[in-house]
Amino acid sequence: MQRCYQKDEGKMVKRLLQKTRLLGKNSKNVLPVSLEQTESKKLSKSLEKNLIKLKETFSGNSDVIFREFNIGVHNECVPAVIIFIDGMVNINIVNENIIKALMVDVRIAESIPLNGKKDLIAEIEKYALSAADSKEVNNSEEIIEGILSGDTILLVDGYDVSLKISARGWESRGVTESNTEAVVRGPREGYTETLRTNTVLLRRKIKSKDLIFEGMKIGRFTKTDVCIAYIRGIANEKIVDELKKRLSKIDIDGILESGYIEAFIEDSPFSIFPTIGNTEKPDITAAKLLEGRVAIFTDGTPIVLTLPYLFVETIQNSEDYYSRPWHITFIRWIRFSALISTVFLPAIYIAGQSYHHEMIPTSLLITMAAAREGIPFPVLVEIIIMAIIFEVLREAGVRMPKPVGQAVSIVGALVLGEAAVSAGIVSAPAVIVIAFTGISGFLIYSQNDSITIMRFFFIFLAGFAGLFGILLGVIFVLIHMAGLRSFGVPYLAPIATGTVGDLKDVVIRVPLWMMRNRPSMMGSKNIERLGAQGMPKPPKDE
Amino acid sequence: MLEDGKISNKQIIFLIITIITSTTILLFPSLVYKEAKQDSWMTLFFLMVFGIIVVYIITTLGLMFKDKTIIQYSEIIVGKVLGKILGIIYFVFFIHINAFIIREFSELLLSSFYPETPMLFFAIGIIIASTYAVRSGIEVIGRVSEVLFPIFIIVISGIVILAFKDMNFNNLIPILANGWAPVLKGTYYEFLLIGETIVLAMLIPYLNIPQKVRKSGIISIVSTCLLGILILGGIIAVFGEQTGYLRYPFLAVARYVSVAGIVERMDPLIMIIWIGGVFVKISVFHYCAVLALAQWLNIKDYRPLVLPVGGIMVVLSVILWENIAILSEQLTGIVIIPYLTIQVGIPVLLLIIAKLRKKER
Numbered sequence: 001m002q003r004c005y006q007k008d009e010g011k012m013v014k015r016l017l018q019k020t021r022l023l024g025k026n027s028k029n030v031l032p033v034s035l036e037q038t039e040s041k042k043l044s045k046s047l048e049k050n051l052i053k054l055k056e057t058f059s060g061n062s063d064v065i066f067r068e069f070n071i072g073v074h075n076e077c078v079p080a081v082i083i084f085i086d087g088m089v090n091i092n093i094v095n096e097n098i099i100k101a102l103m104v105d106v107r108i109a110e111s112i113p114l115n116g117k118k119d120l121i122a123e124i125e126k127y128a129l130s131a132a133d134s135k136e137v138n139n140s141e142e143i144i145e146g147i148l149s150g151d152t153i154l155l156v157d158g159y160d161v162s163l164k165i166s167a168r169g170w171e172s173r174g175v176t177e178s179n180t181e182a183v184v185r186g187p188r189e190g191y192t193e194t195l196r197t198n199t200v201l202l203r204r205k206i207k208s209k210d211l212i213f214e215g216m217k218i219g220r221f222t223k224t225d226v227c228i229a230y231i232r233g234i235a236n237e238k239i240v241d242e243l244k245k246r247l248s249k250i251d252i253d254g255i256l257e258s259g260y261i262e263a264f265i266e267d268s269p270f271s272i273f274p275t276i277g278n279t280e281k282p283d284i285t286a287a288k289l290l291e292g293r294v295a296i297f298t299d300g301t302p303i304v305l306t307l308p309y310l311f312v313e314t315i316q317n318s319e320d321y322y323s324r325p326w327h328i329t330f331i332r333w334i335r336f337s338a339l340i341s342t343v344f345l346p347a348i349y350i351a352g353q354s355y356h357h358e359m360i361p362t363s364l365l366i367t368m369a370a371a372r373e374g375i376p377f378p379v380l381v382e383i384i385i386m387a388i389i390f391e392v393l394r395e396a397g398v399r400m401p402k403p404v405g406q407a408v409s410i411v412g413a414l415v416l417g418e419a420a421v422s423a424g425i426v427s428a429p430a431v432i433v434i435a436f437t438g439i440s441g442f443l444i445y446s447q448n449d450s451i452t453i454m455r456f457f458f459i460f461l462a463g464f465a466g467l468f469g470i471l472l473g474v475i476f477v478l479i480h481m482a483g484l485r486s487f488g489v490p491y492l493a494p495i496a497t498g499t500v501g502d503l504k505d506v507v508i509r510v511p512l513w514m515m516r517n518r519p520s521m522m523g524s525k526n527i528e529r530l531g532a533q534g535m536p537k538p539p540k541d542e
Numbered sequence: 543m544l545e546d547g548k549i550s551n552k553q554i555i556f557l558i559i560t561i562i563t564s565t566t567i568l569l570f571p572s573l574v575y576k577e578a579k580q581d582s583w584m585t586l587f588f589l590m591v592f593g594i595i596v597v598y599i600i601t602t603l604g605l606m607f608k609d610k611t612i613i614q615y616s617e618i619i620v621g622k623v624l625g626k627i628l629g630i631i632y633f634v635f636f637i638h639i640n641a642f643i644i645r646e647f648s649e650l651l652l653s654s655f656y657p658e659t660p661m662l663f664f665a666i667g668i669i670i671a672s673t674y675a676v677r678s679g680i681e682v683i684g685r686v687s688e689v690l691f692p693i694f695i696i697v698i699s700g701i702v703i704l705a706f707k708d709m710n711f712n713n714l715i716p717i718l719a720n721g722w723a724p725v726l727k728g729t730y731y732e733f734l735l736i737g738e739t740i741v742l743a744m745l746i747p748y749l750n751i752p753q754k755v756r757k758s759g760i761i762s763i764v765s766t767c768l769l770g771i772l773i774l775g776g777i778i779a780v781f782g783e784q785t786g787y788l789r790y791p792f793l794a795v796a797r798y799v800s801v802a803g804i805v806e807r808m809d810p811l812i813m814i815i816w817i818g819g820v821f822v823k824i825s826v827f828h829y830c831a832v833l834a835l836a837q838w839l840n841i842k843d844y845r846p847l848v849l850p851v852g853g854i855m856v857v858l859s860v861i862l863w864e865n866i867a868i869l870s871e872q873l874t875g876i877v878i879i880p881y882l883t884i885q886v887g888i889p890v891l892l893l894i895i896a897k898l899r900k901k902e903r
Contacts, residue, residue, distance in 0.1 A: 356655070356810040468651060468667065471814045475671045475686070475821055482685035483678040496685035 041139040047079055047157035054083060057144060063087065064147065071102045071124070071156070078120065079157040083143075088150035090169025097131040098152060098165060105130075121161050124154075133166035145223065170194075175201070178280045178302075180445075183319045190280045191302035195225045198282075198297050198304065202229060205286035210234075213297075216247065218261070222254035225299040226261065229285075234292050236523040239308065239487050243294055258298040258305050267485055272450040275486035277309035284318045290529070292522030308486035308522070310493055312506050314447045315339065320509055329508040338440035342451055345440075346383045347458035347470050349433045353379040355466030371427045380463030382426050386434040387459065389416055391452065394438065493521040511535075547681030548750045551758045556691040557684065558742070558762035559769070561826060562735050564819030566770055567698070567792040568646055570732060571777050573874050575785040578728030580714050582785075583775040585728040590767040592729070593736040596886055597759035600739060603893045604746035604755065606900075612743040612889070613837040619896045628888065629838040635884045636831035637851065639738075640824055641858035642869070642877075644668065647820045648859065649866045654793060655813060665859050668817075669852040672825040676832060676848045680748050683825050690818045695769070697815040701792075702776040704799045713782035714775065731874045736763070737885025744830040789866065828852060 043050050051066065058064040063086045070077035082098060106128050125134055137143055138161045143153050150168035175197065178190025191198045199213055210232040217223045226247065230240055246265040255261060262276045263269065279285055280302050285295050288306045296305040315335040320328045352359050353368065360368065375382065393412045400408060417435075421428050441451055454477065461469035484491035494506060516530045549557070574582045607615040613632060617625025648664040656664075675683050718725070742759060746752055777791045780798060788794050796812040832851050836844035863869040 351810075359808065359810045465663075465667070466656070467810045467814050468656065468664065468817070471817050471821075472667050472671050474814075475818065476674060478686045478689060479671070479675045479678055479682055482682040482689070490685070492685055492689065496688045 041141055043138055043140060043143075043155075043160040043162060045158055045160045047081060047155055050155050050162075051081060053140065054143070057140075058147075067099065069099060069103055071106055071128075081155045082152055083147055083155070084152040084167075085147060085150065088168060088170050089152055090167045093131060093167040093169070094152055098129065098154065098167070101128055101130045102154075120156055121159050121163060124156070125163060129154075129163070129165070131165045131167055135164045135166075136161050137164045138162065148223070149225075168196075172197070181280050181284070181318075183317075183322075186319050186322045187281070187283045189282060191282065191304060193300050193302060195227060195297055195299035198302070199227060199229070201282040202285055202289075202295075202297075205282050206231065206289065211289070214244070218247065218250050218252070219255040220251075220253050222256065222300075224255040226255065227297040229289065229295040229297060230293075231289050234290065234518070234526050235294055236292060236525075238523070240294055242487060243296075243307070247296075255298065255300075257301045258296065258303045261296060261298060262305055267487065271480065271484055272453050273311070273481065273484060273491065274447070274449065275307070275309055275484060275491065277306045277313055277446070278303045279306060280304070281318065287318060287321070291518050308489040310486060310489065310521070311481060311491050312493075312495065314444050315506075321512065325509050325511045332506075332509060335443055338443040339447075339451075342437050342440035342444070343454050344458060344470065345437045346387060346433055346455060347462035348467075349429070350379050350383055350459060350462040351466045351470060354463065368427075368429050371429050374424050375427050376425070378463075379430070380459070382430045383434065383459055384456075386426055386430050387437075387455065390434050390438045489521050489523070494519065547679040547684075547748060549680055549684035549745065549748055550750045551754050553684035553688050554742075554745065554749060554755065555758045555762045555765075556687045557822065557826060558739060558759065559766050560687055560691055560694060560819045561738055561741065561823045562762075562766045563698070563769055564694075564816065564823050565643060565646060566732075566735055566766075567773055567816075568650060568790065569870060569873065570735070571774055571791045572785055572788055573870060574728040574731055574774075575778070575791075577731065578724045579720070579786075580716070580778055580782075581718055581720075581725050582728055582778060583714070583771050584717075584725050585732060586767045586770045586774065588726065588729040589732050589736055589770070590764060592733065593739070593763035593767065594760055596736055597739055597742070597763055598756065599886070599893055600742050600889050601746070601756040601759055603889050603896065604743055605752060606896055608752045609747045611745075611747055611833065611837060612740075612892075613834050615896075616892060619892050619899065626838065629834060631884060631888075633831060633834040633838060635881070636827050636834060637855055637858065639881070640827040640831065640855045641862055642873070643820065643824055643827065644855060644859035645863055645869060647817065647824075649869070650790060650793070651813070651817075653866070654790065655810065662856070662860060665856040668821060668824055669828075669856050671821060672828045673848050673852050675821075675825040676829045677845050680745070680829060683822070683829060687822045690822060694815055694819045697812060698773065699769070701796050701799060701812060702772055704801055705776060705780055705795050708798055709776060709779035710782065711779055713779050731878070734878055734881040734885065737881055739763070740885045740889070741826055741830050743889065744833055828855065831855075 055066065065084055065086050067082045067084075069080055069082075071080050072078055080102065082094070084094060102124065121136065125136070137146065137153075143162060143164070146164045147153055150166075150170065152165045152167050154163040154165060156162075172194050173192050175189050175192055177188040181190070182188075189201060191201060203211065208231065212228075212230055212232050214228045216226050216228075218226050228240070228243060228247070243265065247261070250261070250264045252260070252264070258278065262274075262278070265276070267275050277288075279288075285304050285306060289295055293306050293308060296307070298304075315332055317335075320332070353372075357365060372379075377385070393408065393416070397408050417431050420426050421431055437455070441448065441455075444451070458470055458473050461473040463469075465472070481491055482496060490496065513530070513533065513535055517527045518529050520527065571582065574585060578585055603615075604612070607618070610618075613625075613629040616628040619625070620628070644665050647668070648661045651664050652659065652661055675686065739759060739762075742755065746755055749755055773792065777795055778785055780795050781788065781791060785791050793809060793812070796809045799808060828848070828851065832844050832847050835847055835851065841847070863872070
């Protein structure tokens, strides 16, 4: 895969970061040596010894439960222990299917003769244990990991193998409507914080044997379960391999959110544009997988990453494909104009007011000049003040606790807007410009990080050099975007890499029965996604 | 080969059309009008023919050495010493033509929009942008042009179309009132615009499919000339005799456009788009200059050279001409013959010698 960023700049920046000790010099920080590494890993045949070792490992923890019991009748019983963490297991299954099955049902059914059995564990697993998911484990590292993940461990006296039974169950937020990605028409389910629930939500969308989930654990302390999802045969193998390579290189204390993973695997860490997309809804993920992308699920967060991510995805929305084409084409154009206006409107306003008066129609010019009568600040300062106030309001709206909610709308609208204009601190056109800019920004929230920065960048350029400055800024941003790649795919594809066929989903949205092929820039080998059915027609009258 | 970037055929077409059109509509309409009067738009037909010939020569030469630029294969054709001399000539040529372009565009901005700003500001600003582009490689320049091209063409054609109601086609007649001579003289002034396709000689190694370059080149020449006819014809139709007195007639047409009293005096917006086109041109010539120097000196990485070469261009653009009048005079006078030699004459010679040498083997 070709690289487009400057090589010597990269080295210079790296050396600079190393000098200021922000970036380590390939140091392999040694973890404080944990107990897991010093102990011998094998279990012993004596239950006592195993118990002592495990109790020592979990010493100090009050939520690890050791339940000792006997399997079998009084004279023929075998001591056993189950270990689990209170709250992380489905206690019904533990009670009914593990403890009851082994304590009571074995006695009643006499399914396994207990004396002198060499392979009691296998017998238990096959004949007595009525839990669905169990596995033999014989090293203490896996045992400890299993306990910490919510599994139940069964140890039996006289055997150096244990059973790891998966009977997980904990309190979690149920599958609810996603608030950040709302649709009018379309499924409303959003992911939750549990990995398994999320993968199931995706499996329900794509019931194909080619949907592959590859799991791994990342993070020294958090051991977060991370899952790569892709459709074998559609996704580009190279991207999957490259992704696996990058994920295996992550060496960090903990992965708390998918954003951490994003930061470690992205192509251009210093760019303001995200090259990895995210979503909270399974139908969006399914659609992206069907186009050839790869998804990354992270345990503990409902945000799923999708890559490669291209700039055009900013104006594409899942609802687009559930509604009718003409309307959606129109909405796409609106979104695109919103993108332009949210970045450029304040800057153009400043440029028009300060440098290029001839651009504004005469009557409007007079109105604006009258509105600006007596305002103490130049246009640039006015717009910057209003833009910063807007950002503060927006951030406050997100973070504040619900009871205080009303205050923000009142304070924002009435006090800052109305009163500031009446007091003559800012002019009404500036308020209007910033308000419209802000609202347009909400239309394309996925690029919010880059849009805010660009807005300020262009505001300064416009104040400094008028339209010429804006133009230079546009050229800079364009050059930057043209050189960005997301896992080998150019960021500006398909706008700037000219496969005209792919444009059918960018500037317009052609009806679904016209979308014969997947986007070719994903590099998948399986291009056709539509059979030969053509346009829907009413049946001919006979 | 100094980098792995590749441009597609569509991108090279866009690049060449942008390159030629962006400065054609700057100064040339009035300069040509002084000679050919109302038949100026006919000069473009001859230009098309000339352009196709030039493209043919340059691409034939370039295709003989598919992965080498003219700097490299001139050494092969005429020997090391002469080849090195030719290399230096081309390097200086690219710098000089870029200085011309930067000066033209700075003068435009200065006189029409920013009278108080020092000229150095525009030159430095555009060269910084061009430096970033050139450092990112030719692929990035190609992609940026692909994004800017549709906007550029739509806006420019839009201006001409919107000015339709102000057009008086009587300004275009009588046709050929003074015979063919003025038309041919006008064409003569425009030759060096077509010669700008010499950038093909530097860019052929970086094309995706080199074999198609001839077709791409011819498509670009034809499109450019058709667009030029539209624009030039439109300008003359709007202004008639005044065209000769306006320094920037196209800008004047843009100022003239008035739709429903709202969309009027849109020239700053036009300026933005136009400068986008000029930026593409400057960055391509900047790239060619830097590439020429790097290949001449046999350096592995051309990136350290970009900023110094840019600096030279900026300085030259400021000091070589005192004012726009001298620049226009040079443009239609002294500069034509050397430029034509470099852009057309030398490739023709190289082609002949190369073919002869091939026959020898």
